[in-house]
Amino acid sequence: MSSSSIRRYHTAKKIQSAAIALAVKNGLNNITTEAIACAAGVSARTFFNYYPYKEAALMGPQPDYPEDAAELFINGTGSLLADLRELISVHISRFLHEREMLGHLLKLSETDPKLTALRNNAVLARRGKMAGLLQRRLPDTDPRMIDILASAIIAATNNATQSWALGVSEDFVEAAMENLSLILPAARLLEEDD
């Protein structure tokens, strides 16, 4: 990452945390982009150089799986489950210090429909990334199956993210593995009669 990108990332984060702090205090509808920009120490115009609209600022810069860990996952030789554990564990390690902010964001997106939409969008974007990784790891698999598996994995890790960010569970990775282990029994429900 070039030094200018680091600088950009930092400013983006500063705007995000200002936006979340203000939204938590006053409600998303009662704060203006100008107020956010001002609290973040940039001009109103600069705000829009970083985020195309107000709600996007709350979501912040969208993180991807780290490239090296992704490579390891693609070429992994263990079971899918075991290698997945490595991947998400490296992924989450970068956000351990943002737990509180993430919790606020989750609560905010429960109240505001536009934020809900953006969060859902972020979830499905991540699903796309996961599907890409899976497809490269299992090149001969039916893409429709890849898609379905990716959905299940993201649903599982999302459960974990939420319970971690909202303080229900302490260890993210453990919660994630627990959820992931539910995928197979969940799928089995389909074929059983009740």
Place this chain on the structure above:
Amino acid sequence: MSSSSIRRYHTAKKIQSAAIALAVKNGLNNITTEAIACAAGVSARTFFNYYPYKEAALMGPQPDYPEDAAELFINGTGSLLADLRELISVHISRFLHEREMLGHLLKLSETDPKLTALRNNAVLARRGKMAGLLQRRLPDTDPRMIDILASAIIAATNNATQSWALGVSEDFVEAAMENLSLILPAARLLEEDD
């Protein structure tokens, strides 16, 4: 449904189809809410009585699973898969005549990021509905499993919707069943070594 609700629904649809038609011709960014309202034969103000923002008009009124079919599914006695087939088959039957418009909408949402977000949001909203139905059908199941299963089901039916609306497959229900049958093998991938 009361007669006034029917009227409302009809107007909502009229606005939606005007919006999609204009967006297909000129691009979503080059049309104003006023132009959409005018093309739909309502005032600019009325537009916002139906949709809170421009992009929402393209998505139209969000359909839910029909109540009677949902009841049947909840109390169904066949395998989950078989009863699911009934449910989605009744669900889709109401939209068979909108295939072309749906195709346009899907293509539009590939180009515009806000529309992508809304579409993804609609998908996850539907996942929530599906999870609700599943939970009532299988009351003693771990909610986390329900969530995961709902995700997989929605991913599968979504695949089907897309290939149907874009003209790849002719029979929606058949495509959906094919996708649903991939859920279990997809889940099995998790535990295998490669």
Place this chain on the structure above:
DNA sequence: TGATTCTGATGCAGTCACTGCAATTTGGCG
């Protein structure tokens, strides 16, 4: 060091999305 150049920040002006309110019309119903 001083000239240059490039990236990012800013101010300004304009357009249009969107809202609240108050008035009017419409369509159903006795």
Place this chain on the structure above:
DNA sequence: CGCCAAATTGCAGTGACTGCATCAGAATCA
């Protein structure tokens, strides 16, 4: 025909967002 509730509309105002021209700072090079 007359009444009521729902739907439609106009209007005026706020603020989100854009294009453009300019400006400050930092890196590069002679």
